[in-house]
Amino acid sequence: MEKDVLIKAEHVSKKFAKNLKKSLFYGVQDLISGISGRTQHNDLRKDEFWAVKDISFEVKRGECLGLIGHNGAGKSTLLKILNGLIAPDEGTVTIKGKIGALIELGAGFNPILSGRENIYNNAAVIGFIKKEIDEKLDAIIAFAELEEFIDMPVQNYSSGMKVRLGFAIAAQMEPDVLIIDEVLAVGDANFRAKCFNKMSELSKRCAMIFVSHSMPLLGRICSSGLLMRKGELLIIDEINEVIHNYMMDQDLSIENAVGDIIPEYYNIKLSRNQIRYMEELEVDFSILLPNSIKKFILHYSILDQEMKTIYQAFSLTDDLIFENKNKEIRIKFLIENIDLTNGKYFLNIGLIENDFKGKNICRFDGAESFIVSGSKYNSFGSIVKKTKWEVIS
Ligand SMILES: Nc1ncnc2c1ncn2[C@@H]1O[C@H](COP(=O)(O)OP(=O)(O)OP(=O)(O)O)[C@@H](O)[C@H]1O
Numbered sequence: 001m002e003k004d005v006l007i008k009a010e011h012v013s014k015k016f017a018k019n020l021k022k023s024l025f026y027g028v029q030d031l032i033s034g035i036s037g038r039t040q041h042n043d044l045r046k047d048e049f050w051a052v053k054d055i056s057f058e059v060k061r062g063e064c065l066g067l068i069g070h071n072g073a074g075k076s077t078l079l080k081i082l083n084g085l086i087a088p089d090e091g092t093v094t095i096k097g098k099i100g101a102l103i104e105l106g107a108g109f110n111p112i113l114s115g116r117e118n119i120y121n122n123a124a125v126i127g128f129i130k131k132e133i134d135e136k137l138d139a140i141i142a143f144a145e146l147e148e149f150i151d152m153p154v155q156n157y158s159s160g161m162k163v164r165l166g167f168a169i170a171a172q173m174e175p176d177v178l179i180i181d182e183v184l185a186v187g188d189a190n191f192r193a194k195c196f197n198k199m200s201e202l203s204k205r206c207a208m209i210f211v212s213h214s215m216p217l218l219g220r221i222c223s224s225g226l227l228m229r230k231g232e233l234l235i236i237d238e239i240n241e242v243i244h245n246y247m248m249d250q251d252l253s254i255e256n257a258v259g260d261i262i263p264e265y266y267n268i269k270l271s272r273n274q275i276r277y278m279e280e281l282e283v284d285f286s287i288l289l290p291n292s293i294k295k296f297i298l299h300y301s302i303l304d305q306e307m308k309t310i311y312q313a314f315s316l317t318d319d320l321i322f323e324n325k326n327k328e329i330r331i332k333f334l335i336e337n338i339d340l341t342n343g344k345y346f347l348n349i350g351l352i353e354n355d356f357k358g359k360n361i362c363r364f365d366g367a368e369s370f371i372v373s374g375s376k377y378n379s380f381g382s383i384v385k386k387t388k389w390e391v392i393s
Contacts, residue, residue, distance in 0.1 A: 006177050006207035007059040007082065012091035014052040014077055015044060022047045051077045053231040054091070061176070064208040066222035066239055068246050074231040075211045079103055079179055082209065097176025098127045102166045102183060111155035115146055115165055118154055122169045136172055144168035163187045171198050178208045196221060214306060215243045216381060247305055247344040248371070259362030264288045265328065268349060268367045276374035278337050285349060286330040289361070293324045296361055298331060299350040304381025310340065321354070339384050341377040345370055
């Protein structure tokens with residue numbers, strides 16, 4: 001293995017059974033095969049599936065690999081294999097140095113021991129001796145901000161407190177390999193920000209693997225990305241390239257309008273689904289409303305792929321209130337100068353009765369999606385604001 005490569009996965013696969021009975025039966029079967037020296041089943045048996053299939057990659061010191069994929073793609077299973085929590089059915093994993101990991105909430109903690117005792121246990125499992133842990137103890141407790149509660153049994157900790165302790169141990173012990181799962185999302189906003197800063201700092205010194213569904217975060221912290229689908233590796237490349245591929249794969253479609261009134265008919269159409277940075281987008285919206293609605297204002301918002309609103313507008317801001325004349329109403333609106341960074345965005349449309357104080361009539365969430373390209377920036381889901389700069393002295 002090359003000197004700087006700290007994590008190496010070669011053709012790693014793991015299968016699971018879809019039901020518990022079969023899983024237990026196959027488990028016993030594999031155990032007997034193992035003891036008697038017979039080869040294990042590497043084909044799928046009835047009700048089995050590959051949770052991870054033939055994954056190979058390596059991560060060097062100073063690199064951070066982001067694992068990306070929809071729910072159930074196999075990311076956590078792969079992390080557990082890397083961390084040695086479960087054994088692969090095929091392939092090998094080679095890790096050099098000490099591993100710090102935050103994978104499952106509360107995993108690795110003994111609930112009846114205090115936070116302090118768990119720090120000693122966990123750090124010893126990673127491979128640190130008592131003297132090293134003594135030296136780091138105060139820094140771990142301070143990072144976790146758990147001074148008051150450090151002698152309380154971990155079973156009485158909240159989810160956020162467990163995450164704080166788990167991350168503080170994994171990060172403050174300065175491991176060679178750091179594996180962090182989505183569980184970090186449980187922490188509050190301040191603590192999360194602190195963790196991400198720490199991760200950025202550590203990524204320069206260790207080999208890191210980070211699982212998240214947040215593309216902006218992955219883009220900020222990771223150098224490369226690995227996209228998984230149904231256990232298989234789709235692409236492994238520079239992080240922005242992988243995020244782009246993942247986002248293009250996302251889809252949102254409305255099944256129904258939501259709200260107090262369900263219109264008899266509606267249609268939403270975009271002039272284009274692909275635009276260049278600073279181009280315009282025209283939306284063609286038709287609706288047939290019941291007689292009970294006399295007047296309404298139209299609202300739209302543009303959301304990034306994490307469903308955060310980036311732009312919004314109300315027709316009333318432009319002194320426009322529409323009247324319902326008991327027939328189909330067709331309204332076109334033009335969104336000019338779309339100054340968004342590259343990526344995929346979604347359109348929500350809403351109708352509000354009379355004025356801003358009126359109740360919501362109905363909403364169409366994720367009604368349409370479009371892709372922006374041609375921006376110089378890949379920071380996903382943000383506005384690049386035109387700004388006047390001036391040198392004063
Ligand atoms: N112990 C298990 N026994 C059986 N099936 C399992 C087991 N652990 C995971 N699976 C299955 O393996 C597949 C991959 O799960 P995994 O948790 O690795 O996905 P993931 O990409 O981490 O998903 P998410 O983004 O939702 O966390 C899923 O279909 C899951 O149901």
